[in-house]
Amino acid sequence: MEHLLTEDLLCNQLQHSTKQLYRTGMVAQISLAISKPVSQQFACTLRVGEVGVLLAPSGAGKTSLFNAIAGINQASGFLKIGEHDTEQIELATYKRNIAYVTQTPVLFGHLSVGALLDVVSAQQARPFDIKWALEPLKLDTILHMRTLSLSGGQRQRLALLLAMIKGATLLLLDEVLTGQDPSTKLACITVIKTYLKRNQAAALIACHQLEDALALADIAFLQQQRAGIKQWQVMPISNGIHAYQQSLLNDCADTAQDQQTVCASAFLSVLHATTISHDPQLGLCEYRVAGQPCFSAYSPHISAKQSVLLVLRANRVAISKSLLPESSFVNQWQAKIVSIRPVSCQGEHGMLIDVTLVNQGALTTSQQDVVSVWITRLSYNQLHPKIGESWYLISKADAVSLSCLN
Amino acid sequence: MSETDLQAIILTLQLASLTTVCLLLVCVPCAYFLARSRSVVKPFIETIVTLPLVLPPTVMGYYFLVLFSPNDGLGLWLRNVLGIELVFSFSGIWLVSMIYSLPFTFRPLQSAFEQLPKDLHHAAALLGFSPMKQFHLVILPAIKPALFAATTLSFAHTIGEFGAILMIGGNIPGETQVLSLALFDHVESFNSQAAEQLALLMLIFSFVVVFACQWWQTQSSQNGYVVNNHVEGL
Numbered sequence: 001m002e003h004l005l006t007e008d009l010l011c012n013q014l015q016h017s018t019k020q021l022y023r024t025g026m027v028a029q030i031s032l033a034i035s036k037p038v039s040q041q042f043a044c045t046l047r048v049g050e051v052g053v054l055l056a057p058s059g060a061g062k063t064s065l066f067n068a069i070a071g072i073n074q075a076s077g078f079l080k081i082g083e084h085d086t087e088q089i090e091l092a093t094y095k096r097n098i099a100y101v102t103q104t105p106v107l108f109g110h111l112s113v114g115a116l117l118d119v120v121s122a123q124q125a126r127p128f129d130i131k132w133a134l135e136p137l138k139l140d141t142i143l144h145m146r147t148l149s150l151s152g153g154q155r156q157r158l159a160l161l162l163a164m165i166k167g168a169t170l171l172l173l174d175e176v177l178t179g180q181d182p183s184t185k186l187a188c189i190t191v192i193k194t195y196l197k198r199n200q201a202a203a204l205i206a207c208h209q210l211e212d213a214l215a216l217a218d219i220a221f222l223q224q225q226r227a228g229i230k231q232w233q234v235m236p237i238s239n240g241i242h243a244y245q246q247s248l249l250n251d252c253a254d255t256a257q258d259q260q261t262v263c264a265s266a267f268l269s270v271l272h273a274t275t276i277s278h279d280p281q282l283g284l285c286e287y288r289v290a291g292q293p294c295f296s297a298y299s300p301h302i303s304a305k306q307s308v309l310l311v312l313r314a315n316r317v318a319i320s321k322s323l324l325p326e327s328s329f330v331n332q333w334q335a336k337i338v339s340i341r342p343v344s345c346q347g348e349h350g351m352l353i354d355v356t357l358v359n360q361g362a363l364t365t366s367q368q369d370v371v372s373v374w375i376t377r378l379s380y381n382q383l384h385p386k387i388g389e390s391w392y393l394i395s396k397a398d399a400v401s402l403s404c405l406n
Numbered sequence: 407m408s409e410t411d412l413q414a415i416i417l418t419l420q421l422a423s424l425t426t427v428c429l430l431l432v433c434v435p436c437a438y439f440l441a442r443s444r445s446v447v448k449p450f451i452e453t454i455v456t457l458p459l460v461l462p463p464t465v466m467g468y469y470f471l472v473l474f475s476p477n478d479g480l481g482l483w484l485r486n487v488l489g490i491e492l493v494f495s496f497s498g499i500w501l502v503s504m505i506y507s508l509p510f511t512f513r514p515l516q517s518a519f520e521q522l523p524k525d526l527h528h529a530a531a532l533l534g535f536s537p538m539k540q541f542h543l544v545i546l547p548a549i550k551p552a553l554f555a556a557t558t559l560s561f562a563h564t565i566g567e568f569g570a571i572l573m574i575g576g577n578i579p580g581e582t583q584v585l586s587l588a589l590f591d592h593v594e595s596f597n598s599q600a601a602e603q604l605a606l607l608m609l610i611f612s613f614v615v616v617f618a619c620q621w622w623q624t625q626s627s628q629n630g631y632v633v634n635n636h637v638e639g640l
Contacts, residue, residue: 070532072528072531072532094530094531094532094534094537094540099532102528102532104525106525106529108526108529108530108544108547108548110547110550123539163532165533
């Protein structure tokens with residue numbers, strides 16, 4: 001986990017290492033201070049294909065930050081996008097090498113979808129060819145329809161397509177996956193990743209659904225209040241999701257009123273795994289997690305020796321003091337308890353236990369994933385788990401799912 | 407139909423066309439900026455623009471006559487320096503028509519500009535539209551029904567003008583005698599057949615204009631344009 005850097009320090013570091021960073025595929029360097037409407041500081045560097053997600057509750061200033069990056073709101077600092085290290089901060093919105101899909105996209109209601117694509121394409125010096133994305137985004141059959149008559153999901157997908165036409169190196173996506181059904185959501189994720197790869201671009205996204213964040217993002221940005229100013233801290237996505245969920249829980253405990261939906265029993269945990277094999281006959285995929293065998297429901301989209309992220313929900317795993325050899329729990333991992341926390345939030349009363357898997361592999365790994373386990377107060381009183389003890393983390397195969405990231 | 411009547415029809419059409427075109431050129435940018443303005447003088451400007459709607463045309467005509475009288479003040483200066491005489495001339499009735507039809511052009515446009523989504527400019531800018539292209543490729547097409555309403559209403563209203571034109575232009579056939587003045591002449595001289603013809607012509611024209619406005623708005627609202635009831639709104 002990287003430590004939070006002050007704006008000035010980060011500015012200096014970034015400026016000194018600009019040329020070196022671009023050689024390693026760096027496409028965006030941002031260091032901004034925003035005073036209105038939410039006072040905040042944001043600094044990051046993004047490489048080709050990299051996606052960063054802003055994890056913060058509503059009203060934290062995610063949209064304000066995007067507006068500042070896009071040039072709609074005022075900001076100070078620097079904003080360098082693209083290979084040629086082009087400074088964007090002084091440029092007008094329409095000149096910036098940035099495409100932005102807003103939370104509620106404004107489409108020109110008097111035009112048909114096809115006409116709108118043509119008009120927007122005509123404005124670009126070098127429009128990005130988006131024909132390949134029409135079919136996966138299910139827009140190829142509605143080109144004749146007026147944008148006014150589109151559904152919310154169709155509007156979001158069209159806005160994504162319009163943003164891509166610009167061919168910008170930095171893509172800002174504000175809740176772009178909200179309102180999409182699972183199949184179109186997957187299509188959107190694939191299209192976004194393909195665009196980033198083809199156009200040598202990077203993206204910043206804001207989304208409330210952590211599964212979506214996990215499916216798209218490589219790194220996460222979390223807010224911290226320092227000296228009255230909100231500052232964004234960067235961390236790997238798996239750590240970011242864990243820290244964000246914990247911060248939601250802290251906020252819930254600190255405030256008498258529940259200001260946002262926090263469901264501790266459904267907390268997500270992320271595991272870094274390596275694929276071993278997949279067996280359609282048995283309906284299983286096999287992985288290694290911290291050197292221990294792991295099984296998930298069958299997925300045809302993986303190959304051997306592939307690094308993947310696996311996702312678990314806190315209420316789909318359990319702890320056991322001993323192995324359960326004669327049981328249907330195919331996943332039984334040795335783990336060590338690192339924290340135990342009573343939770344009383346939004347009508348839920350239970351214990352959230354964080355464990356780390358005991359590494360049984362030949363190779364040591366720096367990545368030590370934390371898994372959250374939700375148990376009832378009754379189970380806690382009966383089992384008396386303690387911090388530092390070794391337990392078995394048990395689950396069925398269908399409790400483990402593959403993140404779309406892979 | 408007499409030659410004088412035909413002259414009046416042609417003059418009226420010339421006056422209405424010229425007034426409408428000039429009003430559109432002036433009102434589109436002004437209404438756009440006023441719609442986006444948060445200035446404290448905005449209500450004052452709106453009042454000035456709306457005033458011709460409620461002011462009796464003869465009052466306006468009287469002030470014009472006083473202001474542009476060639477014997478003194480502004481009228482004298484215009485005649486001596488620029489060689490322009492506004493009283494009892496086509497230029498005079500054109501100017502008074504501009505003022506008199508101003509609210510019929512300005513208010514529908516301002517209302518349409520105000521109804522545009524607040525983020526429309528940002529949305530267009532984010533897609534790479536320069537400010538000029540935002541205006542003529544996004545903003546103007548979106549208010550097409552309002553442009554149509556402003557055009558037809560100002561044209562129709564200019565055709566029906568009477569009091570103000572009579573005050574500033576007199577009633578000179580071939581120079582300042584418009585359709586409504588010709589009709590007045592026929593009524594005064596008990597030429598009921600000619601009066602009936604002109605009255606019917608103006609009635610049909612007015613009906614067609616209002617009906618076209620209403621129909622266009624219905625069509626436009628179904629097609630995603632910014633519309634408001636420009637006719638009833640006035």
